[in-house]
Amino acid sequence: MTDVGTASTPMGSIDPIEVLVTADLVILTIQNGILKVALVVRGEDPFEGQFALPGGFLRVGENNLDAAKRELEEETGLDPGRLALEQVGSYSDVDRDPRGRVITCAFLAIAPDLPNPRPRRGSDARSASWVNVFHGADIKVALAFDHDQILRDAIRQAQRKLQYSTIATAFCLPEFTIGELREVYEAVWNTSLDRANFHRKVKNASEFIVPTGRTRHPKGNRGRPAELYRAGEGVELLNPILRGTLARS
Amino acid sequence: MTDVGTASTPMGSIDPIEVLVTADLVILTIQNGILKVALVVRGEDPFEGQFALPGGFLRVGENNLDAAKRELEEETGLDPGRLALEQVGSYSDVDRDPRGRVITCAFLAIAPDLPNPRPRRGSDARSASWVNVFHGADIKVALAFDHDQILRDAIRQAQRKLQYSTIATAFCLPEFTIGELREVYEAVWNTSLDRANFHRKVKNASEFIVPTGRTRHPKGNRGRPAELYRAGEGVELLNPILRGTLARS
C-alpha cells in the first residue's frame, strides 16, 4: 500500500492508523416462542471462557459482509445466502479490545428455527450455543468485549424493524402460519399481542404474506388447522405494526 | 500490537488484514427550502478535482465518532457538540479505494442553516461547498469513491427518520415555527405537504415541539406572526408521520 497518510495531510505530522477489523454476528432465532441469540464461549485470551458473539477477522479479498457470511457459515452451518443479514453498526472504541486497535462491524442475522440450528464448534470458540435473550424484562448481558452493547443495539434494531418492515418472515420457515408469525412478534418484543387483531392486520397488509392454499394442524393435533402462508414480495409495511398495545392471548 | 492474527486462527495459515479507516460525513442542511449536502473538491489523487464527501483518516486515540466530529469541525467549523450525528453504515468493498485497503464508516450530520454554514477550506480538500441534493426527482450523483452510494443511503436514512423520530428539529435553529418544520419535511422528502394537517399533527404529537410563547414575523413582514417552538424531549414519534400523501401548498 502506498503511503496515503502523509500525502493526505499537508502538515505531514499526523499519520492515519492501521487497525484490524472483525465482523461480529448477532444471530437471532426463535425456539418454542423464546428469542435466542447464538453465543460462543471464547477458547482463548482475552476473555477466555466467557460468552461472546461469534465473529472473526476480515481477510484479504473480503469486505465486511463477506466476512460476516463466512463466519456465519463457519459457526452455525447455516447457508448465508438464505438468511437476512444486515448491518447494525461499527464499534471502534480505543479500548474495546485489550489486544490492540480492533474495530468491529456488527451484523444482525435472522434465522428460522432449523432442524439443527446449534452453532458448530468454531475455529476460535470453545463451544457455541443458543442463549435466551430475555431474562424477565431485561436483556441478557455479561459478554466479552463490548458485545453486550452490540447485542442490545441489535435487539433494538430487530424490534424496530418488525414495526416497519416484513422482516419477521425471516424468522419463519418458508411456509408458516399467522400464529407462528405472531409468536415472532411476541418473542422479539417480549410481550403478547391480541390474536384476532394481529391476524386481520397481517392478512390485510399488502405484500406481507401470501396464502399457499395448504394447511397445517396445530401442535398436539388439537384445534382447527391453520392456513399456511409464505413471505410476500413487500419489504416495507405501509401501515406499521406499532408496539404499544398489549392484550391478552 | 501483539500478533492476534495467527493466535486466533489455530490453522495458522490465515492472517487477518490490517486496513486504514476513514470517517466520512454526509452533512445535510436546508437553505431556502432546498436540501443541501456539504461536498469537497478533492485536492489530490485519487479522484483529484472531483466532488466527494468530507472525511478523513482515523487517528491514534480516536474512535470513529471522534474522527467524524473532528472532521466535521475541520471542514465546516460547526460545533460537533450541537449537531445530530449518527452512523449510516460501514463501506468496505475491496476495490473502493484505489490506494489500497480502506474502509469507511459513514456518518449523517444534520445542521440548521447557520449564518455561515459554508464548509471551510479543509486540509485534504481544494474547496468545499453546499450542493443541492435533488435535481428534479433524482439524487445528485457522480462523487468520488463509493460516495454516491453512501449519499443515497444517508438520504434514505434521513427520510426514514423523519417519519418515526423527532430528528427534523435538528435542521432548525433553537427556536422555529411550524412552517419551518414543515419545510424540513418537504425539503428532505422532496415533496409538498398539506399545511393545515401538518400543523395539527406536529402540534398534537407528544414531546415533539414545545411552545415558547414568543412569535416571529414572516419573511417580508407580510402575514400573521407565527408561534415559535423549541424541540421537545421526545425522540420517537408515537404516531409516525408517514410519507404517501402529498397535497398542495
Add this chain to the structure above:
DNA sequence: GCAAAAGTGTTGTCGTTACACCCATGC
C-alpha cells in the same frame, strides 16, 4: 381593503382496539 401566511373547523373515510363469537379438528 388587500395580500400573505398562520391557524382552526368540519366531514368522510379508514385503521385500530377490545372483545364477543363462530369454525374446524382430535380426542
Add this chain to the structure above:
DNA sequence: GCATGGGTGTAACGACAACACTTTTGC
C-alpha cells in the same frame, strides 16, 4: 361433547386527508 387453537364480526374510537374557513399582521 369438550378442549384447543384458527378465524370472523362488530361497535366505539381515534387518526387522517381534503378543503373551506377564520385570524392576524404589514402595507
